[in-house]
Amino acid sequence: QQQVKQSPQSLIVQKGGISIINCAYENTAFDYFPWYQQFPGKGPALLIAIRPDVSEKKEGRFTISFNKSAKQFSLHIMDSQPGDSATYFCAAREYGNKLVFGAGTILRVKS
Amino acid sequence: NAGVTQTPKFQVLKTGQSMTLQCAQDMNHEYMSWYRQDPGMGLRLIHYSVGAGITDQGEVPNGYNVSRSTTEDFPLRLLSAAPSQTSVYFCASSSFYNEQFFGPGTRLTVL
Numbered sequence: 025q026q027q028v029k030q031s032p033q034s035l036i037v038q039k040g041g042i043s044i045i046n047c048a049y050e051n052t053a054f055d056y057f058p059w060y061q062q063f064p065g066k067g068p069a070l071l072i073a074i075r076p077d078v079s080e081k082k083e084g085r086f087t088i089s090f091n092k093s094a095k096q097f098s099l100h101i102m103d104s105q106p107g108d109s110a111t112y113f114c115a116a117r118e119y120g121n122k123l124v125f126g127a128g129t130i131l132r133v134k135s
Numbered sequence: 136n137a138g139v140t141q142t143p144k145f146q147v148l149k150t151g152q153s154m155t156l157q158c159a160q161d162m163n164h165e166y167m168s169w170y171r172q173d174p175g176m177g178l179r180l181i182h183y184s185v186g187a188g189i190t191d192q193g194e195v196p197n198g199y200n201v202s203r204s205t206t207e208d209f210p211l212r213l214l215s216a217a218p219s220q221t222s223v224y225f226c227a228s229s230s231f232y233n234e235q236f237f238g239p240g241t242r243l244t245v246l
């Protein structure tokens with residue numbers, strides 16, 4: 025079973041809109057929650073990350089909201105741009121520096 | 136710094152053939168790992184290493200071998216390729232409990 029569940033599978037947003045991707049997890053031993061951005065033909069690249077003792081982290085147009093009691097976290101992309109069109113993966117880190125990934129969300133921002 | 140490099144970029148194998156996917160990093164990272172990426176399943180950990188001479192299995196290790204004789208290199212061996220191993224393979228490295236950097240990937244097709 026997938027330890028990190030990600031939704032939606034795909035998302036279409038108008039330029040300037042807000043993109044929201046959600047993830048849920050079960051394992052309370054996860055200690056770090058990164059989001060990766062992947063462009064076609066490239067490897068994933070770290071976008072933003074949060075630790076479970078913080079409820080929100082913002083870097084530019086990207087914000088992670090973290091709800092420890094609900095075991096959920098989400099990525100918000102404000103003022104979405106066509107250049108944000110990519111696949112986004114949430115992940116969670118378990119013991120031994122191992123990452124468990126969600127299934128991915130394909131984001132398309134329409135201009 | 137070249138970061139994480141992977142070769143080859145593309146490979147086509149016949150069922151039963153063996154091959155080695157190469158991964159190298161020049162950041163002196165202790166931790167290296169191999170993932171496979173399949174549509175709708177995110178990235179899944181195959182094998183990982185916490186330092187030269189130390190390797191361990193991830194979520195989907197069957198059919199793959201690894202070794203880590205140096206800090207820089209972490210090759211992945213397919214012993215007898217099967218169509219189910221058709222995938223995109225990513226190598227990643229990090230200093231322990233820090234950001235994982237991914238390589239550009241190897242797209243493997245097994246006929």
